[in-house]
Amino acid sequence: MSSPPIPHSSVVQLFEHFGADLDDHNDRRERIIKASRDITNISKKVIFLLHRIVLENTNNTDDVALAKRAAQSGYEKLRDVQSLYAKLAVELQGDRYWRYQRQVSPGLQEYIEALSFAHYLDHGSLITFDQVQQTLMDPHGVPYFPLTSSDHLLGLSDLTGELMRFAISGISRRGGRKKASEVCAFVRGCKSDFERMTPYIRDLNKKQAVTTQSLEKIEDAAYAIVVRSSEYDLPPEMLDDIVAQSISNYSSSGVDNGAAFGHDTYHKHPSTGRHRGRDINDDEDDNR
Amino acid sequence: MDSDEVEKINLMLERDVELREKIKEHVNEFDKRTRTMVGMLNKIHTTPSDANRLEIAVPALLDSARTVLLSCRETTHALSVTVPENQFWRWKDMWSNPIRTAVFAATLIEYLSGRTLLSLPQAANMIGIKEEWSDRVNLPVEDYLHGLISLVNELSRLAVNAVTLGNFDEPIKISIFVKELFVGFSMLNLKNDTLRRRYDSLKYDIKKIEEVVYDVSLRKLTVGSQHRPLAPAS
Numbered sequence: 001m002s003s004p005p006i007p008h009s010s011v012v013q014l015f016e017h018f019g020a021d022l023d024d025h026n027d028r029r030e031r032i033i034k035a036s037r038d039i040t041n042i043s044k045k046v047i048f049l050l051h052r053i054v055l056e057n058t059n060n061t062d063d064v065a066l067a068k069r070a071a072q073s074g075y076e077k078l079r080d081v082q083s084l085y086a087k088l089a090v091e092l093q094g095d096r097y098w099r100y101q102r103q104v105s106p107g108l109q110e111y112i113e114a115l116s117f118a119h120y121l122d123h124g125s126l127i128t129f130d131q132v133q134q135t136l137m138d139p140h141g142v143p144y145f146p147l148t149s150s151d152h153l154l155g156l157s158d159l160t161g162e163l164m165r166f167a168i169s170g171i172s173r174r175g176g177r178k179k180a181s182e183v184c185a186f187v188r189g190c191k192s193d194f195e196r197m198t199p200y201i202r203d204l205n206k207k208q209a210v211t212t213q214s215l216e217k218i219e220d221a222a223y224a225i226v227v228r229s230s231e232y233d234l235p236p237e238m239l240d241d242i243v244a245q246s247i248s249n250y251s252s253s254g255v256d257n258g259a260a261f262g263h264d265t266y267h268k269h270p271s272t273g274r275h276r277g278r279d280i281n282d283d284e285d286d287n288r
Numbered sequence: 289m290d291s292d293e294v295e296k297i298n299l300m301l302e303r304d305v306e307l308r309e310k311i312k313e314h315v316n317e318f319d320k321r322t323r324t325m326v327g328m329l330n331k332i333h334t335t336p337s338d339a340n341r342l343e344i345a346v347p348a349l350l351d352s353a354r355t356v357l358l359s360c361r362e363t364t365h366a367l368s369v370t371v372p373e374n375q376f377w378r379w380k381d382m383w384s385n386p387i388r389t390a391v392f393a394a395t396l397i398e399y400l401s402g403r404t405l406l407s408l409p410q411a412a413n414m415i416g417i418k419e420e421w422s423d424r425v426n427l428p429v430e431d432y433l434h435g436l437i438s439l440v441n442e443l444s445r446l447a448v449n450a451v452t453l454g455n456f457d458e459p460i461k462i463s464i465f466v467k468e469l470f471v472g473f474s475m476l477n478l479k480n481d482t483l484r485r486r487y488d489s490l491k492y493d494i495k496k497i498e499e500v501v502y503d504v505s506l507r508k509l510t511v512g513s514q515h516r517p518l519a520p521a522s
Contacts, residue, residue, distance in 0.1 A: 011405060015472030021429045023477055095423040098377035128293050149300045193289045200301040 025099075028091055032103045035088050039081050039107035043114040046077045047162055050117055055169060063175050067121040074118030078135075081111050085136055089144035097145045105151055112155025117162050124182075126156065126190065150201050157194060157207035160187045164214035168221050174240045177225045184218045191215060308379075310370050315383045318363040321356055322389040328353045329396055329442075333449040350397050357397065360390055361416025368421040376424050384431060390415050391427070391435025396442060403461060405469070408432045430483055433473075437486045440466050444493035447500045459500040470494055 053070035054063075092100060112132055119127040132155075133147045167183035170176045191211050198204045229239055289297075331349055371379055394414045398406035406414070412427040443462045450458035470490055478484040 011468045011472050012475070014405075014407060015475045018429045018433065018472075019476045026477070026479060095374040095376050098375055101378070126289050126293075128289075129297060149297050149304075153297070190289070193294055196294070196298065197301060200305065 028096075029100060029103060032088065032091060032100050035084055036103055036107035039084055040110045042077065042081050042084075043107070043110040046074050046114040047117060049077060050074050050114075050121060051162075051165065051169065054121065054166065055173075063170075063173075063179065071118040071122035074114065074121070078111070078115055078118065081114075082135060085144045086138065089138070092145045101148070104145070108147075108151045109155040109158065112152060113158040113162065116156055116159045117166075120159070120163065120186075124186075126159075126186075149197075153194060153197055153201055153204060154207060156190065157204060157211060160190055160211040161214050163187055164218050167218050171221055171225070172240075172243065174237065174244070176240075177222070177229075180218060180225070181222050184215070184222055187211065187215050187218065307370070307372070308382075311367065311379055311382055314363050314366045314370060315386065317366075318360060318383055318386040318390075321360050321363065322386045322393065325353050325356045325393040326389060328356065329393060332396075332400065333446060334453075346400060350401055353393060354397055357390065357393055357414055358416075364416040364425055368418070368425045371424040374423045376422070376426050380426075380428070384434075387415070387427065388431050388434040388438065391432055392438035392442070395435060395439045399439070399443070399465065403465065405465070411435070433476075433483060434486065436469060436473075437483075437490060440469060440490055440493050444496045447497045451500060451504060456504045459497060459504060463494075463497045463501045466494060466497055 050070050050073075053073060054067055056066065088104075092104070097104070112127075115132065115135065116127045119125070119131070129147065129149065129152050132152055133143055136144050136147060138144065163183050163186065167180040171180050191208065194204060194208060194211070198208060232239060234242075328349060332346065367383065391411050394411050395406045398404060398410075408427060408429070411432060415427065417425055417427050443466055447459040447462045450456075450462075473487055473490060476487075478487060
């Protein structure tokens with residue numbers, strides 16, 4: 001089999017074509033990396049937003065409603081990410097997605113972390129694979145790209161860290177301890193579900209180690225609460241009020257007035273304490 | 289996670305593992321055949337120096353190597369059946385090595401039989417890759433280029449051994465051929481990856497070939513040098 005010799009100019013042409021091909025690929029890769037960084041950025045901001053909202057001081061101590069409100073804000077902001085993926089979809093069509101999967105992955109996992117956090121605040125449950133894929137589809141139900149079980153699970157694994165922060169930073173609020181023990185049970189469940197999948201997914205092992213640490217932190221916090229509250233023979237909400245009152249006394253009477261807190265506060269009659277609690281809330285409103 | 293979801297995800301993961309194992313089987317077969325070819329082609333450095341015997345021995349060698357190359361079409365076909373739609377880039381790294389070796393072998397055979405460069409589409413055809421499979425099995429530019437670089441590595445070695453076997457014209461043919469390829473490669477904008485590093489090694493091959501050309505020309509061993517003095521190869 002002898003084909004006609006390729007003249008010099010053809011070799012040059014051949015390589016020009018290769019050059020264009022490689023340039024096209026590298027340029028696309030860069031565009032995807034940039035988009036991925038933007039996605040990571042927005043997702044991280046959403047996570048901070050969610051934490052911020054659930055810690056808002058409000059009159060209405062209905063944590064469930066507050067959590068749902070946070071979730072809605074989160075979903076809204078995450079629509080920016082979804083539109084970035086919509087734009088990116090054209091670069092990832094056909095067999096291209098897998099060529100750039102490693103560049104898409106980090107941003108995608110961050111997005112799933114943020115989305116699943118909002119979902120937890122909204123529903124108290126773990127978002128499913130199908131539900132995540134549904135957020136990454138065009139109006140006709142065509143996915144922007146195929147979601148992989150790997151990215152899904154790695155994103156969910158990161159969620160446990162945020163839940164730990166959520167549980168602990170809210171622990172001193174009304175109902176915080178109940179919430180913390182719910183989160184504790186939830187994270188424990190996640191950890192055991194993921195364990196079965198670690199042989200199949202690279203890096204899930206490492207994330208499980210982090211999840212274990214997070215779980216321990218929540219467990220330690222829950223323990224401390226049980227031990228301490230056992231010293232006082234009062235229902236948990238009342239203890240919350242007493243602590244809240246003490247903090248408010250401190251800030252409303254200024255730093256120098258040491259009398260604001262001390263044992264007097266703790267030994268007040270429970271009903272008085274509750275009454276004072278309501279007043280304090282009103283004060284806070286006036287001061288805002 | 290509810291138990292349905294857990295089951296569903298585990299099923300997905302297990303399917304991926306099974307797929308990987310099936311692909312691995314085909315890749316191992318591909319690998320075996322390319323290694324066989326490389327073993328055969330290694331003989332070009334030692335085939336007899338006697339001109340007559342050379343003319344018989346090398347083509348025969350190339351024919352047997354070509355047969356093995358064409359047999360690779362079975363494995364590429366098997367891969368095209370196993371790899372799911374649009375997942376070429378997901379699995380391709382599993383067979384990068386054999387496919388680059390196949391390109392190397394194919395281009396080497398082409399050079400030795402016709403002294404020309406086998407183009408990418410021609411190489412893909414030899415290995416049995418069909419257009420309609422391109423989303424499952426394909427010959428991307430990068431793998432073709434890796435194959436070419438291996439070809440240059442091999443030719444620089446052949447230049448030396450050809451002279452040892454008494455073939456004084458081969459190095460000059462090789463030099464012309466390889467320099468053209470090098471010009472082509474220099475036109476590419478490469479990232480700092482393996483391809484770039486291997487490209488960088490090309491200049492040492494060229495230097496080696498040029499030294500051989502220099503040696504044989506100055507000593508007036510080549511046909512061309514017998515008629516007029518040759519300047520040292522630049």
